[in-house]
Amino acid sequence: MSGRAFRRAVNKEYELVSRPKSAEDDSDQAEEESDYEQQKTNLFDLLNEGIDDEEEQKSDENEKAKQEKVIIESLVPTKSISSKKKKKKKKISEKSFVKDKENHQKIDNSSKEFSDKFDSLSNVQKNVDSKETFSMSSNIKFLTVDTRLLDADGEMKRMFSSRIVDREIRDRNYIRTIRKTLLAKPRQTWPPIIKFGLGMDLVEEKDGIYNFEFTHSQQYQTAQISFLQCIATHDSSTIFGLLQKNPYHIDSLLQISDIYKMSDDHAMSSEFIERALYAFEKSFHIKFNISKGISRLSYNKFENRAFFLALFRQIQSLSRRGCWQTSFEFSKLLLSLDPVNDPLCVLHIIDYIGLKAKQYEYVISFTNEWEHYNLKNLPNFSYSSAMAKFQSELKELKELKESNNMNVSHEESMAMLEKAILYFPTVVPLIVKKCDIQLDSDIEENEFLHETSPKNFLNLLIDLYVEQNSPLWTQPEVISWFQTAIINVVVKLQVPSYKASLSDKEFSAAFVHGRKIRENLFDDQIPLDISRYIIVSENSKFLGRLPAVANRSINLYDPLPPPDGTNPYSVHTVGPIDGNIIDLQRFLGRVPNANVQIAERINQIADAANLQAAADRLVEILWGVNNNNLNSNNNEDEITNDNSSMPGGFPQEPDNVENESEFEENENNNENIDDA
Structure with missing residues (x-):
């Protein structure tokens, strides 16, 4: 029972037990309350008059004793010759006193019980708060989402003229809803959304973290089976037909989105992704909160995976449009669903998106403070954190130029970049070649920069980083900074007395640690989640390096599901490629x-x-x-x-x-x- 409900019950009970039974009872009760108030007043006066004067104390005590004697004598029945009426009245008075005494005792007990329960509720709340505080590690702050920035149209207005963007927004025919949606805005061309069979249940709440799962009703299960049958026909018109009957079937929406994307109609592709997200949001549990970073979904459950894929494709769509801030918020949302396992490898894109969104402090703090992994040991974060620090210094320098203060150096970012080069030296020649950066032949051909690693996983991560992040290294200031760091590292390795940004001790420690990382941290086998990421991110040039892709079929509506995952529709899967x-x-x-x-x-x-x-x-x-x-x-x-x-x-x-x-x-x- 809540505190408010318990208070209401106690007040009701108080009214029942304190209700007067008769006029005589009322008068007797008034006399008793008068005596009680008089006693209470005298005790209060006793405290206020002080205790220094012994005579006053004695007089007060005598007065108190007399009053108590009077009260006792008035309460004890006396022998007197009276009429039957007076005797009856006296008996009623005695019964009234006894009953009032019981009532007061009952009220006191109720008040005490209420106080105990209220304290108990307070203690429970304190325990919950302490658990949440304990479980809310420093990771949570990296998973919170600013829902105001989930609006791509708002970001477009900030980047371009509002007049141009407003015209485009009007063409989309958005409709106003009673409750504002956060992930997508409904359009007039969309069918009205009713109960279509997709729901969400709260599975567990532990230490302030809420675990949910999507559920499929019998109606939705029928549509899902029909979708699998449509896939087996290799005929997209059947999916369009299915969508007419089930306009908010998620897998059909995402499949048609891919069809339009393949035909280079990115506007229609994006609209179908938004429609899928709108359907998901309408199915959210009342406690599913996307802004606080405390809601979780398990990728092992088949019904949950489509939400992961829809968010990932929305991130791709927003990045293609240049809405980097919105894409960054969606990336945090996707990571918050399963930050430990990270089934779609958001950790391999959030650094790049964060840099494009100019979230430099986030990238630096995220690299240093993320608890699940030591992100500094990954190539992308090792270099991206240095890049974020450099861009932050550039931003500060531009601000100081306006105030004619040039006291800003790149020592800190230079040291971070030198450490990144010592950790993963083979990144350097790849970026140099990709961005056409000029270096002296002695520096460019140094053996340390061309060490080949037998670790397939590490080599793949480095290639993925260079392929994605190389556009960030084409800025003239960045190229000059990069060239200086390369020279510092190579010359320092050849001439130990050379002064780099890193101290001698830091340089030696980074060199040793980097070798340990490259030799011991990465496996020969490429993990399944990396293979899944390459598939959904459409990096076709890396598919030949994935043994997971070579040895099993791929369903794009459920690419490379986890081995221990569930799929209630597996018996309905037809064909080796399922019409992908x-x-x-x-x-x-x-x-x-x-x-x-x-x-x-x-x-x-x-x-x-x-x-x-x-x-x-x-x-x-x-x-x-x-x-x-x-x-x-x-x-x-x-x-x-x-x-x-x-x-x-x-x-x-x-x-x-x-x-x-x-x-x-x-x-x-x-x-x-x-x-x-």
């Missing part, structure tokens, strides 16, 4: 001259409903292009090796003439269809 038409996009980068040879085919297909047929046709064209290129180079063995590492379970090369003839027959049939 977007695997075509991943495959494009692996076929020489593919874009040139299929561009005309793409332009010939104008109807969005035939995108699936187009994708199927393009797959066949790609296989023809690939076979022609490989046959011309007499690399028949390469076909088998390449197919074994291809995502999505694409069909292997025909092993016999019968299959090959069938393949050619299907290709001819498709050509006839295209001609028609």
Whole structure:
């Protein structure tokens, strides 16, 4: 029972027990209260009159004794000759006193019980607060989301003219809702949202952290099974048809978003992602809070994974539009859902997005204080924290220039960059080549910068960092700063007496620690979550380096699920690739001259409903292009090796003439269809 409800019950009980029974009882009770008040007044006066004068004390005590005697005598029944009426009245008075005494005792007990319960409630609240304080580690502050900055339109207004942005906003036909949504704004073109079968339950609350899970009703389960059947048909028009019957089915919305993205219609692709997020938000539990960083979802549960994917694709969409601040807030939200396991590897993008959003202090503090991992031992955070410090110093320098104060140096950021180079030296030649940075040949060809690591995982992380973050190293001030740090490290290794930004002790410690990191910290095997991240981030050039992709099929609505995860729909999965038409996009980068040879085919297909047929046709064209290129180079063995590492379970090369003839027959049939 809450404190307010308990107080109300006590007051009601007090009114019942203190209600007068009769006029005589009322008068007797008034006399008793008068005597009690007189006694209370005298005791108060006794305290206020002081205790220095013994005579006054004695007189007060005598007076008190007399008053107590009077009270006792008035309460004790005396023998007197009276009429029956007086005797009856006297008996009533005695009963009234006894009853009043019991009532007062009952009230006192109730008050004491209320006080005890109130104290108990207060103690419970204090214990809860202490638990929350204990569990709310320093990580929580990095997971809080400013919901005001989740509005991409607001960021666009800050970057560009409000008049231009307002015109674009009007074209989107947003509608006003009674309750403001945070993740997406509904549009007039969207169907009205009603109960569509997606819900959320609170699984556990522990130490101030709330664990939730999405749930599928029987209605939603039917739609999900229909979706899997549509996927198996390899026909996108069936998904459009399913979406007409179930306009807020999540996987259908995300699949169609991918279809539009493949056709370079990013506006429609973004709209379907927003529609999925809007459906999710309408299904949130009342206690699911996206701003405080205390709500968790397990990626092991199939029903939860679509929310992770929707947020990741929203981050991609916002980054493509240049809404870096909004993308940064969504990144924190995605990380807060499962900060320990980080199933989509937000830690490999949040540093880059934070730098683009000019959140320099966040990147520095996050690198130094994140408790789950020592982020300084990762290539991206080792270099990004140094970059954040340098940009922060540049910002401070620009502010001081306006006040004619130039007392700002880059010593701290230079030391951080030197340490990063000592930790991961092979990053240097990759950035130098990628950004076309000029170095002396003696420096550029130094053996330390070209140490090859046998760790596949480490090499992949370094390549991912350079591929993503290299645009940040093209600024002239950054290039000069980078060149100086490289020279300091290389010369210091050759001439120990050379003075770098790091002290001799710090330099030696960083050198030793870096070697330990490279040799002992990273495994040879590439983790499953990194493979999953590469797939959802569309880094097609790295797919061939993922054994997890080579040895298993991929469903883009559930890419590389965790081995211990649950999937109630696994019995309904059909086919090795389950109709993942977007695997075509991943495959494009692996076929020489593919874009040139299929561009005309793409332009010939104008109807969005035939995108699936187009994708199927393009797959066949790609296989023809690939076979022609490989046959011309007499690399028949390469076909088998390449197919074994291809995502999505694409069909292997025909092993016999019968299959090959069938393949050619299907290709001819498709050509006839295209001609028609």
